[in-house]
Amino acid sequence: MASLPTESRQWQLARHPATYPKLEGSDATFEIAKVPLPALNEGEALLRTIFISNDPAARVWITGEKAKPREYVPPVKIGDKMRARSLSRVIGSKARKLPVGTVVLASGGWAEYFTAREDECIAIPQDSGYDLPHYLGTLGVTGLTAYYGLVEIVEAARDDVVVVSGAAGATGSTAVQVAKKIIGCKKVIGIAGTDDKCRFVEGLGADVCLNYKSPTFYEDLSRATEDLADIFFDNVGGDILDFMFTRLRQGGRIALCGSVSRYNNLSEKASFANFDNVITQRLKINGFVVLDYLHKLPTVIQIFQEAAKEGKIRVDDDSQTLVPAKFEEIPGVWLRLFEGRNQGKLVTKLLV
Template identity: 40%
Template sequence: MPSIPKTTKALILQNAAKDEPEYTLGKANSTFALKELELAELSEGQLLVRTIYLSNDPAQRGWIQKDADPERLYVPPIREGEVMRSYVVGQVVQSKSSSIPEGSLVASTGGWREYIVTDDKTARKVDPVPGIPNTVHVGIFGGPGFTAYFGLVSVLDLKKGESIVVSGAAGAVGNIVVQYAKHVLGASKVIGIVGTNDKAEWIKSLGADAVVNYKDADFKEKLIAATEGYVDTYFDNVGGEILDLMLARVKRHGRIAVCGAISSYNGKPTQLNNWFEVISNRLNIHGFLVLDYLSRAPEAVAALRKALEEGKLKHETKGETLVRTKSFEEVPLVWSKLFSGGNIGKLVTQVSDDI
């Protein structure tokens, strides 16, 4: 167990971003800056946690948007001078909790910090899974897994024999949607949308019946062919042109779950030319956040663990982009891979040794 530190390195928001953030530190327009912060003494029920893994999520981009209206955000925006928020997995190095002892592995909302102070009511004690890296707790057993599970089960209510299209299929959420829809819920046809041929082959290996590369010149034609007869449901992770196209490829009275719009996060607003399809075909579009379902997290963990144990869900090296930083200053650069397609599956930053 490491000694108890008095300070921690942290990355704070220096310049809220209007368009593309500046990920490199040390510039006048850098989005983030490195600071050394003092660690407060623990109060009863609190934990000091050494960060091991940082979860990289597209939603973080919206939290640092310049001039964001707090009334329209689902969580408070990060203000300039505040630590960048993120989900973390780490080891408890000091505890004033009766329920979570020192040495435990926990998952918690924290931030881009080497050490975080968190409350035992918000931190979740997690147990290592034999043969599987602890990154599973920011992937299948974290936000991506919960989003995939509740999006399929509660939002889309996908039934056995129904068809589904998944955009961002090779992403952290998308690859779990593909697997769970096909192997657990019994979808008749699962169609993935990806951005490279390598990703297409991987998603096919996970069970997708068809995969379309949105960067192909004839993408629209291929999507129409893959969705011949139309599909029952669409799980949207990207927004933009793909969402617009899919409005015309879902069956009458079809369902669309919308949980991401990464194509528009850096100043590229979505334009919908097919919006009348929503009216003419009475489509049900349901936007949702994983935060809406956190009270049901044990249900998701149990279902996802069962699927994992039965071999219906895979946690494999190819389904995770793990980057071990050489210095804490590299954390924003790793996060930037989300917006350039530089990851397959869940993008995780490792900032210290695992337990």
């Protein structure tokens, strides 16, 4: 029997990036370090990282003090391991509920190995019939975000017209399917960044998807919402959010899930030319963070598995972008999020 590792490589924060993170040079944002692995205590397990979730919000966690919004999670400090959810396999255990071989969802970060308590891990069923990476996407926290953002935050219903920005991304593509195929909303309009992505979103069930890089985008969005919309599920922020203030009917609801258009420029103040519409049209704007709903993840996994069996939700290769990568390539894969180089959930498959 092979001996267990006693140390691990991990990527840690070297510098707070002012704008776009840098991968190389004297001012690189991240650096690799070797750290010792502590001996296991009762109730703990040693895990090897298999898949890593790539999430835009991680950019906010590494922002310096000057530009940072009020925290909803502790920031990643200089010298800290880069934070991320991962799917990892138990290779050593003193935890009754985590025998060796178990695959778990945990916050392992950008590390080869790490230790975790059993109450910090969610065991993944081995006989579900779904590829493991989907438990970081549609069948994981991504699905949870889309589901509760629509069902609870804005209380979407069958008579609603829903607009989803970032509709080809992980959360957006799931939100399109939840709105159209689980809730049964009257009309679902997606917004994405290429014509190919728009066709992908329409294939998921959107009635129409609009390319925000088109010179006629705002005219196209006005025509698509000619009778106005009830709900805007926003993953992007910025100018599109500002314009949507003018395209929601009185009492319209906005779920603010993310603001990826600003994550690399948080020091710049956001301004809205159309904000008066929030007052005159009595718009309801709700920001939300999925961490508030993590205790409901097992329930949503069951809902989505049933929906997948009924053909209401796609859980397949096209609904994720799986990138095999060496340990040294982890930060570069994450940066694909900000270059639009993903369709559905972006997952790193860590090569051994």
